[in-house]
Each structure stands twice: as structure tokens, then as C-alpha cells.
Amino acid sequence: MAIYDSTITSKGQTTIPAEIRELLGLKPGDKIRYVAQGNRIYLRVKNGNAMELAGVLHDPSRPRMSLEEMDAAIGDALAEDDRRIMSDWHRHKRSSEVSSG
The missing domain is CATH 2.10.260 (Pemi-like Protein 1; Chain: D)
Known part of the structure; x- marks a missing residue:
């Protein structure tokens, strides 16, 4: 360092x-x-x-995706993230209720 x-x-x-x-x-x-x-x-x-990042993650060995496929993939990722956040929130809420007894 x-x-x-x-x-x-x-x-x-x-x-x-x-x-x-x-x-x-x-x-x-x-x-x-x-x-x-x-x-x-x-x-x-x-x-x-952001425009300077265009194409920086392109992998030539993968097939190109349409905009609709990208939108669907982003939607799926957001939905999964929302499920994870809500699960963590519910788990935290339950543990808070138990500890406050």
C-alpha cells in the first residue's frame, strides 16, 4: 500500500x-x-x-439479445431482487419482534 x-x-x-x-x-x-x-x-x-460504457461488456461468443429480451431479463432480475429484499425485511422484522418480546 x-x-x-x-x-x-x-x-x-x-x-x-x-x-x-x-x-x-x-x-x-x-x-x-x-x-x-x-x-x-x-x-x-x-x-x-454512461455512453462511454457502450459495448464494454459485449461477449462476442454470446448471441445478441433483442431489446424485448433485455427488458425481460432486467424485469426478471428486478423481481428477484425485490423478492430477496422483501424476504430479508420480513426476516429482520420477525427477529426484531422476537427480541423485543
Whole structure:
């Protein structure tokens, strides 16, 4: 694990070390996002858009899907996710009722 230090100016500004900019592929004008989670802060690169991802997951060995097939697959995945969430919620609710007795 590499550790890099930076100093904060009186205006609250800092310079991202060159090694980090290179590692993340940051260039002038790119956006970054700070994500706070507990007492940790994560730096996320936010310099792309969804259209740049087009075709990135294409597997040439798989047959192409129609839009209707994609919609159906997405619907099935959402329905399964909803079932899982509801099951977890009901299990949590039951365990809360038992513990509060």
C-alpha cells in the first residue's frame, strides 16, 4: 500500500499527488467525488458518462439479445431482487419482534 501526503491551503484546497492523478487517469477538468463513510473518506473519479460504457461488456461468443429480451431479463432480475429484499425485511422484522418480546 502506497501512502501519499498533501497539504490543505487556507482556502481549503489541496493538490492531488501526480502519482494518484496518473493512477486514476485524472486530467484537468475531470470531476472527483468525495464519499464519506463513517470516519473514512473515499475519493472517486467522476469523469465519465454512461455512453462511454457502450459495448464494454459485449461477449462476442454470446448471441445478441433483442431489446424485448433485455427488458425481460432486467424485469426478471428486478423481481428477484425485490423478492430477496422483501424476504430479508420480513426476516429482520420477525427477529426484531422476537427480541423485543
